[in-house]
Amino acid sequence: MYYAILAYHQEGVVQSWTEEEDQALMTELLEVNDRLVAQKSLGPAARLGPTEGAVTLRGQGEGMVIDGPFAETKEQLLGLYVVDFPTIEGAIAAARDLRRANPTAVYEIRPILLYLPGASLESRAED
Template sequence: MHYAILAYHEEAVVESWTKDEDAALMADLLEVNDRLVRQKRLGPAARLGPTGRAVTLRGKDAGMVIDGPFAETKEQLLGFYIVDCPAIEDAIAAARELRRANPTAVYEIRPILLYRPGAPLEPNETA
């Protein structure tokens, strides 16, 4: 079964980290990432950009584009991991590994009902 591990954090806290602090955290998270890849349990993972550059599409027909995600939460969704685990307990264990690397983040584990990996994407740094 595939599970999404959604990573939440207070965006202002994340943006306050120095480049060295952020790089150290990312190194710790990449150790977990690499271990899950070696175990053939990790699919796509992404770190999302700031909510100030996000838009929301909502409404009828073609919808209306509105600035920002307008989440009614203290934390914002900052990224996600897709893991392939036989049971939710295994996905929780993977999220606990991520939490050990980033203990101030909040991780939501949710079953994925439809998973299509799509085409491999190359990073596009022009955005």
Template sequence: MFYAILAYHVEDTVQSWTSDEDAALMKDLLELNDRLTREGRLGPAARLGATAEAVTLRGPGDGMIIDGPFAETKEQLLGLYVLDCADQDEAITAARDLKRVNPTAVYEIRPIVLYLPGAALAAG
């Protein structure tokens, strides 16, 4: 069985780290990633882009774009799609296609910043 492990942290804290502090953490994380890869257990790993860069598509029909990764507390993250898009507008178009199929869902559109060498997304 596969599990998604979603990393939550206080964004302001992460953004306050110096380059050296971030590099030290990434060194430790990459060592763990290497071990999990050798064990055949690790799939792609990614750090999400800043919440300030996120938008959410919600509402009836084509929905409307709202700044931020905000969902009502009654909603939970139940799945995700990783798409290779030229820009945010193309990603929003794809999310609108998903919304047409599943109109009661809320879709957060957020850039992904890959940080695990060797597990990059295939360019389309």
């Protein structure tokens, strides 16, 4: 079964990290990433950009594009991991490993009801 591990954190805290602090955290998170890849349990993972660069589409019909996400929370969605485990306990264990690397983050584990891997995306420079 596929599960999404959604990583939440306060953007101000994340943005306050020095380059060295951020690199140290990423090194620890990539160790968990590599272990999950070796176990063939990790699918796509992404670190999201800041919410100030995001927009939200909401409303009826074509919808209206408004600036940023407006969630009633102090934490913002920082990134996500897609994992494959037979039960939610395996996904929880993976989230605990991620939390050991980043103990100030909050991790939500949610079953994925439909998983379509899509096409492989290559990075494209903006024209």
